[in-house]
Amino acid sequence: MGDCDSYQGRILLSLKYVTTRRVLVVGVVRCVDLPAPDGNGVPDPFVKVQLRPAPGQFRTAICWKSPNPKFNEEFCFRCRRSELPRHTLDLRIYDKDISKSNDFIGSLQLSIDSHGARLRHWFDALNYVDTRHDRWHELSATLPGPPPS
Template structure:
């Protein structure tokens, strides 16, 4: 999957479909950016980011940046070399989480800090987001959820939740978060999900392993949401 963007345009972020189970994907898609002016061609750039899209989230694989003036005069095809993951914070729908294993409490402490750029599901152009989270497997079968933040696409929660477990158990467990838009009189709308665990990849795996390796420290990280709905 690739995400392409031109800063300052009306549709500044577009993505291709996901091509599954291949190291040599073929997309053959046209992505259209509207609102590009001749002056934009002189000063703006096209950024292309390649992601690994699995059912648990997105992990950046590499990126390339092309000045629009080069696109305007180039032939219909260009060969670009990707640079490695930039390490910059993810963009698009995302949540900021803090993880800590407390040896005193003998528990995983999860702080749902905030969300950003969440999808709009309501006719007023907003959503009313809240987060559900659970640990799996969990002998205590605990499930938590945050408060609802009304009319907000960039909610701030800063809410803390505890899951009783041991560090040795964390290496076999997954933390699942799902983000929802609250609706009355009908089913809540799904906004995105995130799974962290030892089977994760990239920044999700590093975040989880840092929590296990360095207990009694707060480990904070932004994570992109995926559109896979986890129960």
């Protein structure tokens, strides 16, 4: 299944580098087919978004009881275009739990070290600036590197 080790659903992601503002605009549009890791049958998903190694991260709102959430949220990361090849866009989807820690659902990383559709999406954002690039990606079941705090 593409770059993923097991199917954890898919995410529709938009990327746009805005040259006049020197920002990468990351749009978390929606997800489909998210599993419920805590066994109740329906996830309460939210997405953490970080452009590493820069400090700071963003988080979407929680979509209660939705395996197919529509987030439609955009986040801006200030970064020079020439520095973007040294960064990794890190998205992690979690299931919100009230009484215990949140359950990890899936992840997506985009960088120059990506492959296939992930790499094409990253290069489109770097090379064709001031244009929004939307693409579906399958989520990975593994939690890469140190998690965002």
